[in-house]
Amino acid sequence: MRGLRRAVVAVAIGGVIAGIVRLRGTDATPPQQGGWRELEGQDLT
Amino acid sequence: MTLPDGRGRVAVVGAGIVGARTVRELIGPGADGQPTNDGVVLVSRREDRLRELSPIYGSRVSTVRADALPALPDDVGVVVVAREQGAQVAVVEDAVRQGRHVVVVGDDPDDVEALLALSGAARDAGVALVVGVAMAPGLSCVLARHSAAQLDSVDEVHVARDGVAGPACARQRLRALRGGAVDWRDGAYVRRPGFSGRELCWFPDPVGARDCFRASLADPYLLVPAFPGVTRVTSRLAASRRDRALAPLPVLLPPPAEGGPGALRVEVRGEVAGGKETIVHGVFDRPGIVASALAAVVATDVVVGLPPGASGLAAVHDTVPLLAELARRGVRAARFHGGS
Numbered sequence: 573m574r575g576l577r578r579a580v581v582a583v584a585i586g587g588v589i590a591g592i593v594r595l596r597g598t599d600a601t602p603p604q605q606g607g608w609r610e611l612e613g614q615d616l617t
Numbered sequence: 618m619t620l621p622d623g624r625g626r627v628a629v630v631g632a633g634i635v636g637a638r639t640v641r642e643l644i645g646p647g648a649d650g651q652p653t654n655d656g657v658v659l660v661s662r663r664e665d666r667l668r669e670l671s672p673i674y675g676s677r678v679s680t681v682r683a684d685a686l687p688a689l690p691d692d693v694g695v696v697v698v699a700r701e702q703g704a705q706v707a708v709v710e711d712a713v714r715q716g717r718h719v720v721v722v723g724d725d726p727d728d729v730e731a732l733l734a735l736s737g738a739a740r741d742a743g744v745a746l747v748v749g750v751a752m753a754p755g756l757s758c759v760l761a762r763h764s765a766a767q768l769d770s771v772d773e774v775h776v777a778r779d780g781v782a783g784p785a786c787a788r789q790r791l792r793a794l795r796g797g798a799v800d801w802r803d804g805a806y807v808r809r810p811g812f813s814g815r816e817l818c819w820f821p822d823p824v825g826a827r828d829c830f831r832a833s834l835a836d837p838y839l840l841v842p843a844f845p846g847v848t849r850v851t852s853r854l855a856a857s858r859r860d861r862a863l864a865p866l867p868v869l870l871p872p873p874a875e876g877g878p879g880a881l882r883v884e885v886r887g888e889v890a891g892g893k894e895t896i897v898h899g900v901f902d903r904p905g906i907v908a909s910a911l912a913a914v915v916a917t918d919v920v921v922g923l924p925p926g927a928s929g930l931a932a933v934h935d936t937v938p939l940l941a942e943l944a945r946r947g948v949r950a951a952r953f954h955g956g957s
Contacts (some may be wrong), residue, residue, distance in 0.1 A: 595674045605955045606955015608953055610950070611950045
């Protein structure tokens with residue numbers, strides 16, 4: 573019985589940790605070159 | 618129909634966030650400082666909403682409370698339908714039957730498929746039916762066509778969108794994320810589960826990087842017919858991991874009156890002079906503002922130039938005047954230059 577209780581607690585703790593990791597994620601690396609430029613002037617004539 | 622030389626009036630069906638903003642765009646002056654139409658008829662099921670909006674618009678807008686499309690005056694050349702998902706097809710059928718050009722704001726794939734099926738009726742009536750006029754689909758189709766004009770051939774189109782317009786759009790976004798997605802791959806539509814295929818997409822600043830997922834979206838249905846020979850077309854929605862975790866649960870809070878700033882990214886891959894080329898365009902703005910400005914410009918400047926029948930905005934071959942007019946109205950597309 574005690575073993576079963578320990579297993580349930582272990583699975584529950586593992587699930588909580590997995591959930592936190594999944595929701596937080598990791599920071600992404602932004603593009604290292606280039607950028608956005610609005611269409612204007614010659615682009616729109 | 619009387620537009621654009623005789624101008625004529627435009628009817629807008631639906632007085633939500635997008636419908637109300639479309640009316641505002643329509644009563645503003647064109648690039649030459651002159652009115653772009655002879656007036657607007659706003660049709661809504663909600664008497665209180667019409668009472669609220671009518672004094673704001675002034676004398677150029679008349680209002681009609683009606684559940685279905687009423688018998689409109691003869692000088693109404695174009696009908697803009699901006700009702701929520703599931704309430705558009707009957708109105709469009711009536712408008713086509715009355716012999717008026719129709720511009721439909723919406724992104725529900727079932728509605729888009731049903732509207733494209735009205736192509737024969739529109740051809741018989743000699744009117745253009747423009748389907749999926751929103752941020753995506755809509756501006757996504759325009760930007761895909763704009764990119765395609767700089768390529769010899771188009772192999773792939775990938776669309777990603779962030780943000781919603783009004784409450785109906787927010788409900789539709791949730792349905793889309795919970796529903797089944799459709800990708801175009803090697804000549805066939807392939808069904809995929811919603812919330813699958815996570816991809817980090819870079820939108821114009823200040824939105825930046827967002828996780829985007831497959832969802833039940835209409836872009837492939839409008840882009841595939843416009844680009845014969847295209848091998849892959851995908852469409853994704855930005856969502857957070859919290860959205861993903863909570864998606865199966867019932868939503869207890871109502872959506873806000875209007876969503877915050879959103880963004881669009883359209884990546885087109887193809888060939889130029891035998892070499893591979895990738896062109897990325899994007900927009901940062903509120904989706905409701907993009908959809909209403911686009912609907913107004915299409916209704917006054919574009920719809921009469923399209924052949925009779927149903928199509929999306931990728932059928933517009935000269936995208937430059939359309940993008941220039943959108944820029945004049947404050948919706949400015951951008952292109953990504955440089956490396957990855």
